[in-house]
Amino acid sequence: MQNEYRMTFSKVFQEVLMRFLFMFGEGCDKDQLPLNNFDYLHARVCFNGYKRGCIGILAPVKLCIEMSSNVLGTDMEDDICTEDSVDTLEELANVVCGQFLTGAYGDSPIFSLSPPLVSETDEIAWSDIVDSDDSLAFMVEDTPTLIYLELEQEVEV
């Protein structure tokens, strides 16, 4: 990931966490990511227009429930937080994607965004994304979380 995008992406993710979910995220070294389990969800949103690419967020299920609890203002034990945890992660990815695009390319270009997709992930997928130059690591409320930005290379004609 280019340095200018890295800074914008990281800043946008932290700001959206704070403003949308009332959570604090701090960038950390990928080598120092503690992992206790692989009960993780992976949200992905792709964009098309002036540039093409995808962003993704990998967060533990428990953190997604906490996100849902924060945004809905309900107790984490409430069933609705579990039911809505996937939806909340989808919306987080959607908002981060939209904010990143204006942060990186300004407010003139129009992009179309794909509906966010969430899937379960495993240790292999996690390791692949950790090893990728496109990913950044964060501790969100002391929980390891990954984000990534994949930009399609432009072909010179």
Place this chain on the structure above:
Amino acid sequence: MSYNILIVDDSRTTRMVISKTLNLAGVPINQLREAENGKVALDVLENYWIDLVFADINMPEMDGVEMIDRMSKDGLLKTIPVVIVSTEGSQTRIEEMRSKGVKAYVRKPFTPELIKNIVEDILGEKHAERI
């Protein structure tokens, strides 16, 4: 006077946040209805009296742009104020939506205060029209 409000967004979380925000802001609500895309929203609009619509742009099946285009072709539906609540921040897109008659454009993530101020402005105008 209380109002009938429709929230159109494919994210249930966002629909609930807008709903909570309206309640916290003390907006007098008679009925609050929800739709997960433009197609469902048009069904609601054809069957129920709605005073104000909050709508996302990017939604599966029918997006917010098509929904607004269809509303603008209907003599009654085109009079209903629409507020866009979207993650999109393109000024080109915002101007396009305004040219279609959208009353306000709110970018996600939003603050409750912003939603409250917009509702007061729009429903205040609407209230004045009714007197």
